[in-house]
Amino acid sequence: MTRTTVVAGVGPGLGSSVARRFAADGDDVALFARSSDYLSSTADEIQAETPGSTLPVETDIADPTAVASAFETVRDAFSPVDRLVFTSGSPSAGGGIVDVDPAGFRDVIDTRLRGAFRCLREAVDDMVDEGGGTVVVTSSGQSRRPSEDVAYAAARHGTRGLVRSLAADPRLGEADVQAVHLIVDGWIDKPSLRDRYPDHDRWMDPNQIAERIHDIATTPGTVHANEIDLRHPRDEPSF
Structure with missing residues (x-):
């Protein structure tokens, strides 16, 4: 049975590895990113x-209309979404609470946290209607530890709460x-x-991370996960 997988945030690191791994199974894979040239060449490869x-779909996940349109494009070309892997990063704002630019803070939240919400809302709606599926949202260790970079930390703590x-x-x-x-x-x-x-x-090899994501998404059975952490074998846990 052919599955429809959306990878939101396809770049030269993890996103492209994830897309390639699911396509290796014969999935219909939609690739979301803002860079149309990179997106098209990667999809062709x-x-x-x-x-x-x-299916390369040029998408700005900070734009609600663009996200809704992107998922409609996927449904028209393939089918309702069975799997979503959200690997998108965010712009940089930098600084603590007294230094961060409010507009920059808003952009980080709108891209990372609200962008994740928009993609999750679209994908999960399909999965509920179709009888199952998996969403995987990647993040960093800063999603569960303090950081003076208030925009980065707030977006990732918020994303963690959203998914959990x-x-x-x-x-x-x-x-x-x-x-x-x-x-x-x-x-x-x-x-x-x-x-x-x-x-x-x-x-950390992105292809190996993609393999773990593929395992999580394709073999849930009677045991579901909600939070998993991965690290290099020589790195100490950051929590």
Whole structure:
């Protein structure tokens, strides 16, 4: 049976690895991102390498209309959504409460927290109607520890609360919808980070993370997860 998977936040690190892993199973995979050129080339590469079908959908998740339109595009091209993997980051605001620019704070919250809410709302609505599915929202260790970067921390703490609250919704449990907050507590290997931090030596392979996400999404059975953390074997837990 062909499944429809949406990967929201496809970039040269984890998002593209996740899309490739699900397409390797023959899934119909929709890729959401703002960069149309990167999105199209990545979708074409995955389409050529895997048995799955890919659909690049240029999407600004900070825009409610764009998100609603993107999911309608997926439904028209494939089917209602069976799986959502939300890997999107956010713009940088920086600074503590007395330094952060209010407009920058708003942009971070609107992209990361409200963006996750918009995508979850669309995907979960499909899953409840269709009788099950899985959403995985990736985050960092700052989703459960203090940080002076008030915008970054607030967005990630909020996202954690959003996803964890889904486990308390009886309608989702009855519909066999699994919602997982996945903490990637380490450095994901991607070219931009390697260039900036050439001395760092504890990189997490995005393909291996994608494999874990695939396992979570495809084998829920009678055991659902709600929060999982991943780290490099030489990193100490940050909680």
